[in-house]
Structure formats: C-alpha cells, structure tokens
Amino acid sequence: MPVANMGQFNDNLQSDVFYCRDVLGVNYAVVGIIDQSTLLHQATRMPDTLSETMLDIFRKTWFKPYGFPMTIRVDPGASYAKHFRDYVERRGILLEVVPAEAHWRIGLIEMRNAVLRDILERIIDSEAVMTSDDFDAALEAAVHALNSMTYSHGRPQYMAVFGQIPRVGGGLHGAVRADILRAEAMKALAEINTSQSLRRALLRKTATPHHNQLLPGQNCAYWRWQNPRGRSTKKRGAWVVARFLSYDPDGRSAWLHSGTTTLQVSLEQLRGQAEGTSGKTLEREIPWRNIIKLPREQIDAYIESAKKEEKSWLSWGSMEEVSAETAAKILSNPPTKKRVLRSRACYRNKSKIPGRLQAKTRVVALGHLDLDLASLSRDSPTPSRTSEYILLAIFIAGKNGIMENDPVRWILWAGDVSTAFLQGAQDKSERPEDLFLLPPQDEVTKMAKTFRTPLYRVKGNIYGLC
Numbered sequence: 001m002p003v004a005n006m007g008q009f010n011d012n013l014q015s016d017v018f019y020c021r022d023v024l025g026v027n028y029a030v031v032g033i034i035d036q037s038t039l040l041h042q043a044t045r046m047p048d049t050l051s052e053t054m055l056d057i058f059r060k061t062w063f064k065p066y067g068f069p070m071t072i073r074v075d076p077g078a079s080y081a082k083h084f085r086d087y088v089e090r091r092g093i094l095l096e097v098v099p100a101e102a103h104w105r106i107g108l109i110e111m112r113n114a115v116l117r118d119i120l121e122r123i124i125d126s127e128a129v130m131t132s133d134d135f136d137a138a139l140e141a142a143v144h145a146l147n148s149m150t151y152s153h154g155r156p157q158y159m160a161v162f163g164q165i166p167r168v169g170g171g172l173h174g175a176v177r178a179d180i181l182r183a184e185a186m187k188a189l190a191e192i193n194t195s196q197s198l199r200r201a202l203l204r205k206t207a208t209p210h211h212n213q214l215l216p217g218q219n220c221a222y223w224r225w226q227n228p229r230g231r232s233t234k235k236r237g238a239w240v241v242a243r244f245l246s247y248d249p250d251g252r253s254a255w256l257h258s259g260t261t262t263l264q265v266s267l268e269q270l271r272g273q274a275e276g277t278s279g280k281t282l283e284r285e286i287p288w289r290n291i292i293k294l295p296r297e298q299i300d301a302y303i304e305s306a307k308k309e310e311k312s313w314l315s316w317g318s319m320e321e322v323s324a325e326t327a328a329k330i331l332s333n334p335p336t337k338k339r340v341l342r343s344r345a346c347y348r349n350k351s352k353i354p355g356r357l358q359a360k361t362r363v364v365a366l367g368h369l370d371l372d373l374a375s376l377s378r379d380s381p382t383p384s385r386t387s388e389y390i391l392l393a394i395f396i397a398g399k400n401g402i403m404e405n406d407p408v409r410w411i412l413w414a415g416d417v418s419t420a421f422l423q424g425a426q427d428k429s430e431r432p433e434d435l436f437l438l439p440p441q442d443e444v445t446k447m448a449k450t451f452r453t454p455l456y457r458v459k460g461n462i463y464g465l466c
Helices: 051-066 083-090 103-127 132-148 157-162 176-193 196-203 277-284 296-315 324-332 385-399 443-448
Strands: 012-021 027-035 041-046 071-074 094-097 219-226 236-247 253-258 261-266 270-272 319-321 343-349 359-365 456-458
Touching (some): 012 103, 027 103, 041 132, 071 103, 343 443
Parallel strands (some): 012 071
Antiparallel strands (some): 219 270, 253 261, 343 359
C-alpha cells in the first residue's frame, strides 16, 4: 500500500518538464525539480530535451549544491531515459517512472510547475520578455518568489532548507530590472493565492477506484491515450486488451503483458474483464449494426421509433434547421466549428416481457464536448430523502384513512411525462453564442429518413446537454 511522503530534505524528488512562450511566441522548455519534504522548487530552461541536457541540468541545479537524493519520480519521457537513467542508477538513486496515463502520481511537481508557469506568463506579459536571457531572468525571479513565500506550513521553503532566505542583488547596487522582476513575481503569486477559481479546482475531489482483485494470467483492459495525428489536435483514447501479470509493490500500479511488451499502468486506468459485461451492455442499448440484421418487421419498428423521436424534437422546438449555405460557412470557420456538437442515436428494447419488442429511439448529443460546460449551472431540482419520507408518511396516513379524519382511502401512483426534458428552455445568459448539432449518421436513421438536414441550431433542451 502507498505510504505518506515523510522524510527529510533531499530524500524524495519529483521532476517534470513544462513549456512557456514569450511575447514573440518562442516556446521554451523548462524542467522543474521539487523536494517532497520541504517543497523546495528549482527550475531551469532547457536548450533541448535530450537526456544529456537533462543530466547536465540535474548535476548543476541539484546534485552539486544539495547532493544525491534517494528517489527521483518522473514521467516516462525521453529526457529521463538513456544517459540520465544510467547516471542515477550507477549512483544508487532509485528512478521511479510513473505510468504514462498516471500523471497525478507526480501531481506535486505538476501543480507547482503550473503555478510557476502562471507566474512566468504574467511577468512575460507585463515586462515584454522577448529573449532567452530575459526569460532566464524572469524564471529566476519566479522561482525565488515561490521559495520565499509563506504558505500553510508557516515558513518559506528557503527557511526549511537553509534556515534563512538567501540574499539577492538589487537595492543600492542598481539592479533595477531584477528588482522589478522579483516584485512582479511576488505580485503574481499573491494574486494566484487569492484566486477563487484556483481554490475551487484544488478543493475538488476525485472518486477512489474500486475494482476486483485480478489474478495473474487473467484478461483485462487498460486505457491508453493516442497522440493526435496530422492536423488534428484532439487526443483519442481506447481500451486495450492485455494479460494481467502482477500488482506493483507501491500499491498503485500493475504490470501487464500486451503483445510482445510488458508495461506498467495505474490502477485507475485498469479494468477487469468480467463475464456478462457485453450482455448487460446490450440489455441497455442495441447497436444499430445488430438492428439491421433483425427481421424486417423488427427493423420497421425501430424505424417508426426514429420517426417518433424526430417528431418530438420538432414539436417542442428543440432545434431548427440551418440552410446548406449557412451550414457550410459554420463548418468552414474554425471558431464556429468548435460550437458544433456531434450526436448519435441510441436504440433500446423497453419491453419487460421476453420475446416482445418495444422499440425505443433516443437521439443524444455528445454534451461532454460542449465549450460552455464549465460555465453552465448543473444543479437539478430533485427532492431530498427527507422530502420523500414526508410524502410517503402523508400517503400512508391517507391510505389508512386517518389523514385529517377523512375516511377516503388514498391511492398513490407514479407518472412519467413524455419527452419532458425537451420541454425545458435554456438560460441565454449562460450560453451567449449559438450551439449547433450534427445529426446522427447511422443506417437506421438513414432508413427512417429522419434528421436529413446537414446541420441544426439548438434552440431548447436536448438530450446529452448539461
């Protein structure tokens, strides 16, 4: 099982690389190093991302002034391989490489690097940093601000390591620009500390994964991101089937055999292959490829349900058709194209009687790609458990004929409003720009001849949106 980060200075380090641009758009690579015990943070600009360069930076920035640590935790980047790995292993340093999709394992350095980059960007904007020398000066000021600021521990990082805050040049010696950069860095850090949005992000909690104990040799699946190809900038991911080998002693990783390679994955991206999983999925939704293989009368039932779904959308004014010329302009303009959501049709058999078909079609937008998702109100007016108990208590009193001494026996039933979600309206103040929807493109929809317009403008509530 994982243990707490306890120890003394220079026992355990974390390192990661981030990138920052100056006002001219030049991108600089910066390597950050942090001590887990005292949170002392050091950062240096990298001329390139070679492993020899990373080793040289570590030797000058950390190994020579502070000595060798016990462990260094990094991500599986090429900068920490080859020369760097060989050097630290020969010195008896444990190089712990976290799985590719488990960057939260080095969340300490990633969070501090994010704050450092925010400070750098503010300095770059205010001081018009345009050269590598100016960038290095801004980086020095930002690192000094991070290590000399007092946080929740009650003392700066410099105090925890050295017992005092190191003296810096400036003042009477006339280093005016260095003083200005340090002042800007301290100001930016103070603004970040009082940022409510950043505070809310830090207070968010994630769910703890729970899964069954896997046995060696058992089939499993792990999530793997794929880097974008060509002009695409979107990362795509998928579940990859592998064979389970063993759990890692750290209690947070597992080793799998996929193809001809052995790889390490985090428990959060690991899923066991349970029997009946695909069957349960088919009970909830039927793929359209399975529907077109059914007898003709069953296909016709799903076609009629698709027509009914389109009629519901149009009757409640949830969307309106966009002309072909306007649709072409929207799809060819990158800013408006980002506000176009895809959709798909979900098909189910809602009959609870075996052998009977009750076809149901539901067109759902891919709302997780909505650009306005972070700014929308996501609360729902659902009753609390206390309200349900009060309602049931009132019903029981009426059922027993003791409600206000009325002998009439009460009856309770539950109702369902057809297409109730489509009858709602959107708050225009939360979504100032129009949202567009691409129709589903499966074969059942084409056979039903529904949603034939190439693009729709969203006017009200639709399934899948927040």
